[in-house]
Amino acid sequence: MKESKTKIKGSKSTKAFNVICYTVVSIAAMVCLLPFIILVSGSFSSEQAIRFEGYGLLPKEFTTAAYELIFKVPQTVIKAYGISIFITAVGTIFGLILIAMTAYVISRKDFKYRNVFSFFFYFTTLFNGGMVCTYIFYIQYLHLKDSLWALILPGMFNVFYLLIMRTFVSAIPTALIESAKIDGAGEFRTFFSVILPLLKSGMATIGMFLALGYWNDWYNAMLYINSEDKYPLQYMLYSLLQKAQALANIAGQASIPVADLPSNSLKMAMAVVATGPIILVYPFVQKYFVKGITIGSVKG
Amino acid sequence: MKKNFLKKVLGVALSMTLVAGTLTGCGSGQETKETQEKTETEGGAGALDTSEEVELVMYVVSDRPAGQDAVDENLNKLLKEKLNCTLKINWIGWAEYSNKYPLLYSSGEAFDMAYSATWLNFASLANKGAFKSLDELWPAYAPKNFEKATDAAKMQATIDGHYYCVPTLLSTYNNYGLIYRTDIMEGTDWDGKMETFEDVEKYCDIVKATHPEMEPLDISASGPEWQNVFMFDQGMSYVTKGLNSLLYDPAEEKPQVKAVYDVEGLKGFLEMMTRWNEKGYFSKSALSDTDSGKTANGKAAIKIHNIDSYRDISAQHPEYKFAFSNFVKDIAHLPYTQDCMVISNTSKNPERALAFWDLVTSDQEVYNAFFYGIEGTSYELNDKGQFSITDPDLYTTSAMWAARTDGLNLEQVGTPDDYQTSIDQYESQIVDGKGNEKYTGFVFDTTAVETEVATCNNIYQQYFYPLVLGYTDIDSGLEEFEKQMKVAGIEKIQEEAQRQLDEYIAGLE
Amino acid sequence: MGTHVKNITQEVKKNKALFVMLAPAVVIVLIFMYLPMSGLVVAFKNYRYDLGVFGSEWNGLANFAYMFNSGTGWLITRNTILYNVLNLITSQLISIVIAIFITEINKKHFQKVTQSIIFLPYFISWVIVGVFVYNIFNYETGMLNTLLTSLGLEKINAYSKPGLWPFIICAFNSWKWCGYNSVIYIAAITGVDAEIYEAASIDGANIFQRIRYITVPCIKPTIITMLLLQVGRILRGDFEMFYQIVGNNGQLFNATDVIDTYVFRSLLQNSNIGMTAAASLYQSVLCLIIILIVNRVVKKIDEDYALF
Structure with missing residues (x-):
């Protein structure tokens, strides 16, 4: 009698909760999806239609002019994709191992100086040398000018990701490390064969963030890359867009002939071109966010 | 104990960075000083030694055109023959400039010359030691250019007592006004006049009535611009x-520097703008x-800018018809430092660089090869001597705008007929040492403020x-504006500007 | 000092492998972050290109003056902190709620699709958000006013109401980061041992109790880390966001100006390297002070949650 009562109560509240869940998540999804649809349709609208009628859910005066501008020289775009994929892959793989390893060490409760090192890393998020000195140092002493390493190395070790990763590592029971030690495993073996397999969701998260960071980074390319054949995709697109904006900005002050570019639809098309591939990768990352992934390993 | 250790780690880290910093120098101060001294002692020598072949490196601000290689090759053949040098152009793109x-x-990078301009903060960079002083180099190695440069241009190139750039030899004028559509007025009872604010209002009313889909005035986030039209119309400079908050009247014997809120008639102007806002001449969110x-x-129907913009917009949009109405009564030359060439502190061959510059700005053949590219491939000339660009995607004109020189510069096909007549008219209106022209050599050094x-x-x-734009209440808005300006120290700038202006006038006499 | 050295050498001996694991990160951080930091001295110098950072003359605190000489320093500092606090609370709260809701959804396909969709705004750069904001709020043709007029209501001139903008900015910020942040929480929730949930449902806990007594406590360390990380940037405004949404519209500045936008506008004309560094140093020092205080408080409450 008593038992069935709680059951009914439970299912009732569960049902109500489910309704709320679905509604809230659906609304949130709509709010996030609509602008994206507008963006895609904007990228296929003519510049004049956007100017006079604004944006809508469907393309106005359908045209592919903006994409044609981006893909004017298809080889450059393909090359830029290649560069982006290269730096994203290399940076993410090495960065991920580095971050996971470091996070593991600074979350070890028996490691005496973990707070000191945490602070040593954290401090760099508060202070930095400023653009000028960083630039000079990288160029003159590290010789990173026009080198792809300038796009990979500075972003490889992100302290924010390190500290988030630390919370994932901390969630792993200390007992596991101890039992591994008792089994005679060295620190490296403990880390690679015991800790890493348990870090899947954390690794998926941080790996995705690293990849997104590399994929979206145009700033380092702007500072350090000179030759156009080393432009990553985002910077290639960014420079296209900036050209229109910069010319408009200085037109008031300078005696420079200014030509017009389809800036509105171009902005939208750029976003589509740059986002596309990463959206395709997302589902692969998602499969690691499955509830209870740690179960087997903990038991084993 | 822990805390002490933390302190120590911090200390060690900091001292390490400092040591590294001094080692690396973070900018090669001493080196440049040495090279500067060297060139200064050699500077007076005069005759140019071209026995050794050199590669000059030039930086410009623009995106690299696809057809640049062919243009370079063509130019370098000429340069090799005339100066035993080649030119390598590096580009700083619009996204990064x-x-x-x-x-x-x-960065300490060695290069010879670069484009500079007022919009690239030429004066501020010169003040902070970014460029090589050209006191001896310019007259010695670019004598033709030096001779052609006007006194005003030389004064503008002088910062802190030294020449720091070679200004353009192209005259530009302080004209400013309305670029407006005339084709949309066809079939209306518009009287065709566009000389006063009343005319503008009449024109805008017609646009509103006949073309409701258009905005009469083109105003965007870059600023309202109309305050400039008003100030120039009032004869202020x-x-x-x-620094748009301080003005003076060049017609006065001893001009007094005024803050913008003290300019006569400002309230009337603001009232007019408020009315225009209410009439919907421009967006309330402009x-x-x-x-x-x-x-x-x-x-939009009316854009504010100068006659060059009028020429460009007319050439680019032959489907519309535009006209230009200048609102500046007192025409004078614009600062020649609007476009200029600077020699870098790190230049290894400043003599050759200046010799090259002298050549470009005096020899039509080299000028064309440098600025327009290859005749028949990148540009074509018509029988009137006007040029047209063959393929804008491949090559337009050089981004080294400072090379433009009166007499060498060609007119582009599609330039409106009244362009050159207006320019000639401006030139004829200018009287040396009178009105605005008297002050073209004045450069306000803002270092102290x-x-x-x-x-x-x-x-x-x-x-x-x-x-x-009439978005805020005039009386309370002006009061607040004045108050904030005073707190921000406008009076200190005003004093400094007045002092420098008086000095300038005294120096003229 | 002697004892410290002894302690360190002892520790290194004991945990040699751990130090080896730490070494690559330490070297990278030292080279790429600490060494360029020496450049911060330029904040106290009158920078000249020909003299370089270290050769330039000292000029005391003169580079800091422009931020404070008209009383704006206080206003922009306050704005920056308020915006960060507001954004921090709303965006984290929304992310947590969304993360919990999504993980509670049983239909796998719906779960996956919505999760992907919510991530979309992250890819929309602020430039485009700026375009959207203008197209929503502009007085004549904006979507908001078109909607209001079609409903027979009066138009709103949003650009003349600075008071609205903190909410608008906050909403867009949450919108953009919600997917990104919720990934962290979703990962944290999925990391929770499923057995605990099973045990709880056997004990008859309802869904609310489960969330309250299992999910929330389990992701608490993540929440606190995220909060602490955000507090560490409490004086840095997201420049792109403010610049693209507000731009040059002076009407809104009093309500929307943060340190980064103010500095950007002030130095547009003279590109003064010393002044830029001064602003950044001011932000860094204040951030350091605040984070040290907050971290100490957190440590007092529960040592495990402290950042360092």
């Missing part, structure tokens, strides 16, 4: 470009509109822009 351009001079191409794309200038520019944008 605002960050990278100042960095160019602090800005103390310096980039200051957030980033679209600056509304006139060029047929969305840099902090105040930074703040005042901010206040101007924050409080005055909305006032100009």
Whole structure:
């Protein structure tokens, strides 16, 4: 009698909760999806239609002019994709191992100086040398000018990701490390064969963030890359867009002939071109966010 | 104990960075000083030694055109023969110039020459030691150019007592006014006049009535611009470009520097703008509109700028008809430093660089090869001597705009007929040493008031822009604007400007 | 000092492998972050290109003056902190709620699709958000006013109401980061041992109790880390966001100006490297002070949650 009562109560509240869940998540999804649809349709609208009628859910005066501008020289775009994929892959793989390893060490409760090192890393998020000195140092002493390493190395070790990763590592029971030690495993073996397999969701998260960071980074390319054949995709697109904006900005002050570019639809098309591939990768990352992934390993 | 250790780690880290910093020098100060001394002692030698072949490196601000290689090759053949040198052009793209351009001079990279301009903060960079002084080099190695440069141009190139750039030899004028559509007026009872604010209002009313889909005035986030038209119409001049809050009247015997809120008739102007706002001549959200191409794309009817913009917009949009009405009564030359060439502190061959510059700005063949590219391939000439660009995607004209020189510069096909007549008219109106022309050599050195200038520019944008567009109440808005400007130190700048202006006038006599 | 050295050498001996694992990160951080930091001295110098950072003359605190000489320093500092606090609370709260809701959804396909969709705004750069904001709020043709007029209501001139903008900015910020942040929480929730949930449902806990007594406590360390990380940037405004949404519209500055936008506008004309560094140093020092205080408080409450 008593038992069935709680059951009914439970299912009732569960049902109500489910309704709320679905509604809230659906609304949130709509709010996030609509602008994206507008963006895609904007990228296929003519510049004049956007100017006079604004944006809508469907393309106005359908045209592919903006994409044609981006893909004017298809080889450059393909090359830029290649560069982006290269730096994203290399940076993410090495960065991920580095971050996971470091996070593991600074979350070890028996490691005496973990707070000191945490602070040593954290401090760099508060202070930095400023653009000028960083630039000079990288160029003159590290010789990173026009080198792809300038796009990979500075972003490889992100302290924010390190500290988030630390919370994932901390969630792993200390007992596991101890039992591994008792089994005679060295620190490296403990880390690679015991800790890493348990870090899947954390690794998926941080790996995705690293990849997104590399994929979206145009700033380092702007500072350090000179030759156009080393432009990553985002910077290639960014420079296209900036050209229109910069010319408009200085037109008031300078005696420079200014030509017009389809800036509105171009902005939208750029976003589509740059986002596309990463959206395709997302589902692969998602499969690691499955509830209870740690179960087997903990038991084993 | 833990805390002490933490302190120590911090200390060690910091001292390490400092040591590394001194080792690396973070900018090669001493080196440049040495090279500077060297060239100064050699500078007086005069005759140019071309026995050794050199590669000159030039930086320009623009995106590299696809067809640049062929143009370079063609030019270098000429240069090899005439000066035993080649030119390598490096490009700072539009996406990066605002960050990278100042960095160019602090990175210690060796290059010879670069484009500079008022909009690239030429004066401020020169003040901070970014360029090589040209006191001896310019007259010695670019004598023809030096001779052609006017006295005013030389004064503008002088910062802190030294020449720091070679200004353009192309005359430009301080004309400013309305670029407006005439084709949309066809079939209306418009009287064709566009000389006063009343005319503008009449024109706008007609646009409103006949073309409701258009905005009569093209105003966007870059600023309202109409305050400039008003100031120039009143005969006022800005103390310096980039500081729009201080003005003077060049017609006065001893001009007094005035703050913008003290200019006569300002209230009447603001009342008119408020009325225009209410009539809907422009958007109530114009200051957030980033679209600056509304006139060029047929969305707006009147754009404010100069005759060169009028020429460009007419050439680019033959489907519309434009006219230009200048609102500046007192025509004078614009500063020649608007476009200029600077020699880098790190230049290894400043003599050859200047010799090259002398050649480009005096020899039509080299000028064409440098500026327009290859005849028949990148540009074509018609029988009137006007040039047209064959394929804008491949090559337009050089981004080294400072090379443009009166007499060498060609007119582009599609230039409106009244362009050259207006220019000639401007030139004929100018009387040396009178009105605005008297002050073209005046350069306001803001070093002493840099902090105040930074703040005042901010206040101007924050409080005055909305006032100009009639978004805020005139009386309380003006009062607040004045109060904020005073707190920001406008009076200190005013004093400094007055002192420098008086000095300038005294120096003329 | 002697004892410290002894302690360290002892520790290194004991945990040699751990130090080896730490070494690559330490070297990278030292080279790429600490060494360029020496450049911060330029904040106290009158920078000249020909003299370089270390050769330039000292000029005391003159580079800091422009931020404070008209009383704006206080206003922009306050704005920056308020915006960060507001954004921090709303965006984290929304992310947590979304993360919990999504993980509670049983239909796998719906779960996956919505999760992907919510991530979309992250890819929309602020430039485009700026375009959207203008197209929503502009007085004449904006979507908001078109909607209001079609409903027979009066138009709103949003650009003349600075008071609205903190909410608008906050809403867009949450919108953009919600997917990104919720990934962290979703990962944290999925990391929770499923057995605990099973045990709880056997004990008859309802869904609310489960969330309250299992999910929330389990992701608490993540929440606190995220909060602490955000507090560490409490004086840094997201420049792109403010610049693209507000732009040059002076009407809104009093309500929307943060340190980064103010500095950007002030130095547009003279590209003063010393002044830029001064602003950044001011932000860094204040951040350091605040984070040290907050971290100490957190440590007092529960040592495990402290950042360092």
